[in-house]
Amino acid sequence: MGLLDGKVCLVSGAGQGLGRAISREMAAEGAAVVLLERNAGTVEAVAQEIAEAGGTAHPYQLDVTDYDGYGKVVADVAGKLGRIDVLVNNAAINPPTRTILNDTLEDWRRTIAINLEAVYMGSKLVAPHMVARNDGRIIHVASIQGFASSGDCGSYNAAKGGIIAYTKSMAVELGRYNILVNAVAPGFMVTPMSVVNGIDETTTPDFIDWYVTRRKIPLGRSGLPEDVSGTVVFLASDYCRYMTGQLLVVDGGLMSTF
């Protein structure tokens, strides 16, 4: 028995990092996982990994900012698999130019388009399928940068803060349809995204000194994708049935310190 037996779960940005781990763990818990990813190579590779582990995956190459394309994928999934139980809005970018003094309007709009607007798009497209069955889970991957800032990624902060506020709005609106909407806020995670301008920010001497050795992160290490995927599986599972509109912070204790 898996925690997600029989469920159809959509995961955006499934080709690497957290999306890959979430997809693998959902499949290991019995879900049929629909992988949404703009990178054709990685989405196929993750689908193969899941199949080799005995799970079920359906890969789709998709840019989640393409509303028409996203709509076609959702319709195809609903037609072929007959239901959509869970959407995980995970895809995002962490662009190199992110400060108000250095970015451009185009930079800002690109980040908001992927990191916030596509969350709206995916949710809008799947919600009617969940309403029809009076059942569903929508899980947003936010960030601690949605309520605290490193000071160098304004558009990313704005998008993640928007997701946290939108989680509340969606939870209130969709509760009457038994659709639970929650979010997770990872802290520092070791994924390809943690490489900024060619440097993995979780491995620099300053990072190790402050966050690890001096325990700014009380658990004394950066997070791994698997540290978040279990939380997402919980939110998608029947163990989570009376909680909606919430943000679960998965940061090794970082935001509990001062």
Ligand SMILES: NC(=O)c1ccc[n+]([C@@H]2O[C@H](COP(=O)([O-])OP(=O)(O)OC[C@H]3O[C@@H](n4cnc5c(N)ncnc54)[C@H](O)[C@@H]3O)[C@@H](O)[C@H]2O)c1
């Ligand atoms: N890595 C961290 O430290 C960290 C911390 C907090 C929150 N997060 C959040 O976790 C989520 C996953 O991050 P990650 O670290 O795994 O990042 P990542 O860059 O390793 O993976 C993101 C995936 O999303 C895909 N993607 C990006 N834009 C897309 C688009 N337009 N359409 C479809 N797919 C797209 C990428 O191709 C990639 O496969 C993101 O929402 C991120 O903001 C990450």
